[in-house]
Amino acid sequence: MVRLTAPVLACALLASCGSSDDQAGQAGQGQGQGGAPVPVGVVTVKQANVPLITDLAGRTSAYESSEVRPQVSGVIRKRLFTQGSIVRAGQTLYRIDPAPYEADVQQAQANLQSAQATLKAAKVKADRYEPLAKMQAISQQDYTDAQAQANEAAASVAQAKAALRTAKINLNRTTVPAPITGRIGRSVATVGALVTENQSDALTTIQRLDPIYVDIRQSSGDILALRRALGKGDTVASKANVRLTLEDGEDYGRVGTVDFAEPTVDESTGTVTLRATFPNPEGLLLPGMYVTAHIAQAIQRDAILVPQQGVTRDPKGNATVLVVGDGNKVVSRSVKAPRTQGAYWVVTSGLNPGDKVIVQGTAKVRPGQPVKPVPADTPQKLTTGTKGAGGGGNSSAGAGS
Structure with a gap:
């Protein structure tokens, strides 16, 4: 019979306790406190027609612009307008002797x-x-x-x-009228100045700013890709509505429409110019301003939108999502998500309508693990353990906690 000394016996008891704790931890892995499945926030996806939004740089230009020049020679005797004001077509601007x-x-x-x-x-x-x-x-x-x-x-x-x-x-013609209605600029010529017939320098310029044009440049490659997508049948053309983001990062707040596209490609830039018209009743847009245009040129049919936090990509760029499968177990699914739409990925294949995609708590689960699906952003009452342990019985936490 082998006799164990006190130190050896203590070490054996500690090893036995550690082994029991490890086995208990492994057995409870993938479950919440108290052995319950981990709650995860899910969204139930469905098919929808998603507009194809393209972000392009643009620049504003006046809807109408007219440079005022004298048609006879002489000395200016009067200026009859206020610089920067609105003038009407036919209104007298200058009087020549x-x-x-x-x-x-x-x-x-x-x-x-x-x-x-x-x-x-x-x-x-x-x-x-x-x-x-x-x-x-x-x-x-x-x-x-x-x-x-x-x-x-x-x-x-x-x-x-x-x-x-x-x-x-x-x-x-010794009375110089306004050719169009619009906002007039500064007067280059003053009273007493000698002007000549058909001179190169304009006396002033009038611009009509409501509505206003936004000239947008799109690469010929993007236009070619759009036309090919339209030919496949899963994408249909739509009325090209345009929204603007201004230089300060704020949304313009009004929607414009594309009137036409140039029929040729600019050889120096490889782009095609699109011209959109926007209402501008407050005069917020001024000619020459740089803006970012968001154009919906087509609609992709039967696409699925998934919140961006629910899609992960591997180093090769392949996209995957976690869905709740049979028995409320996690299933990894490969999907095709070629582009974003605001806060969503546009998924074109790999998901079916009605699939429950996990968007909260993804870091705590893995494929095959049982979970408790709840609608995303829904708070859940979770048991923290034995009453009195840690100072509390129940606590409220989100599905993504």
Whole structure:
């Protein structure tokens, strides 16, 4: 019979206790406190038509823009608008000294009167020669010359009328009107400045800002991929609605629509320009601003949205999700999730409508482990142990705790 000393006996008892604790821990692995299945937050997925959102850089431009230039030469006598204000089409903006053009009108009127008097005399002479030529009292040549003089006088009258009309047009052009309705900019020319007809520098610029254009550039490769997707049948075209994120990161709050796309690709950038129209009643958007456009160019049919925290990827980029299978046991499922849509992954294959995808508590479970599925973000009453241990009986915790 082997006799054990006291130290050896103590070591044996400690080893026995440690082995029992390990076995108990392994037996309870995958279960919650008290041996219950671990609660996990799940979402029940379903198919839906998901818009294909593309984020692209854009820049605003005026809906209409007109540079105001003088059409006659002269000295500016008055400026009749407030810089930065709204002006209406036809509103007078500048007055150019009209004196020389008024003189031109008077001269043209006098020339017309002279031509009309000459015409009257020529017609009377031609009328008088007509019966004399028939009686052969004068030569036929004299009558022909009289008729020619009358015709020339009539042409002179027509020329004088045209000159008078031109003089009046130039006189009217000494008042420079607004060609369009919009917000007018600063005045480049001041009172007393000499301006010339069709000068290169504009006097001012008027822009219509409501609505306003947003020019967006999309790569030809993205457009090609979209057209191929449309040809497969699982994606359908939609009205291209556009939302904007402004330079400060805030959403613009109004929805625009794409009016047209350029039919050619810019050779220098490899992009196609899309033009969208946005309402701008408050004037928040100004020409030249950089924005981010979110365009829904198509709709993907029968896709499934899964919260991003429910999808994991391996080093190769393959996507997997954990679903609750038969007997409330965890099942790992490989899926295809080519893109995100806000806070969701768009899953195109690997899931079926009605599957319960685990989105909370994924770090605490593994495939094959029994779980207690509850709707995501639902708080659960969990038993913490024997009453009095740790100072409490029950506590409230979320499914992802």
